[in-house]
Amino acid sequence: MKLNLQKIIEAPGEIPxxxxxxxSDTGIYSIISYLTPVKVKGRVVNSVGVLMLEAQMDIRALCRCDRCSKEYEDRKKLKISAVLSNDPQSEENPDVFMLEDGDSADLGEILRTKFILEMDTKFLCREDCKGICPKCGRDLNEGPCKCKPDIDPRLAVLEQLLDK
Ligand SMILES: [Zn+2]
Ligand SMILES: [Zn+2]
Incomplete structure (x- = not known):
C-alpha cells in the first residue's frame, strides 16, 4: 500500500x-495464526512541517502464551506512530522512515517494521498467568504443584542470597 503525500509535503493538511x-509472514513466534487480516486505520499529517504517520492496528490472532504455552485468542490494538521524511539528511536516523520517490510512503513496509518491533512484548493468556512448573511441568494456573516443599533447604538459602 503506497500513499502519495505530494499534497501535504509542502502544505499543512492530512491524508487518511x-x-x-x-x-502472516512476519514470523512472530507467539502468534500461531491470524484470525482475520490486520485492520489498519490512520492518517499522515503535516504538522509544523513534520510528516507524522499515526495509525491503529487491530490484530486478532491465535497466540501462544509465553509462560504456559497454552493457545489463546487475543485481540490487540496497537498504536503506531512514525516520522516520515524526504530529507536526505534524515537517512541515517533510524527513527525516521524515508519517503519513496520523494513523495510517497510505503505504508505496508513501515507498518510491518513497526509491528515487528512493537509485538516483541509478552504474550500472556492472562495478565497473571502463573506459567508451568519448570520441574514437573504442571500448569500452575490449575493449582500449585508439589515441587516447592522438595527444595533442599540449603539450596533455598542460596536462592535467597542470589535474589539479593
Ligand atoms: Zn499462560
Ligand atoms: Zn512442579
Whole structure:
C-alpha cells in the first residue's frame, strides 16, 4: 500500500487511510495464526512541517502464551506512530522512515517494521498467568504443584542470597 503525500509535503493538511494487511509472514513466534487480516486505520499529517504517520492496528490472532504455552485468542490494538521524511539528511536516523520517490510512503513496509518491533512484548493468556512448573511441568494456573516443599533447604538459602 503506497500513499502519495505530494499534497501535504509542502502544505499543512492530512491524508487518511484505511486498509487490511496480511501479517502472516512476519514470523512472530507467539502468534500461531491470524484470525482475520490486520485492520489498519490512520492518517499522515503535516504538522509544523513534520510528516507524522499515526495509525491503529487491530490484530486478532491465535497466540501462544509465553509462560504456559497454552493457545489463546487475543485481540490487540496497537498504536503506531512514525516520522516520515524526504530529507536526505534524515537517512541515517533510524527513527525516521524515508519517503519513496520523494513523495510517497510505503505504508505496508513501515507498518510491518513497526509491528515487528512493537509485538516483541509478552504474550500472556492472562495478565497473571502463573506459567508451568519448570520441574514437573504442571500448569500452575490449575493449582500449585508439589515441587516447592522438595527444595533442599540449603539450596533455598542460596536462592535467597542470589535474589539479593
Ligand atoms: Zn499462560
Ligand atoms: Zn512442579
Amino acid at each position: 487511510f484505511s486498509f487490511e494487511m496480511d501479517m
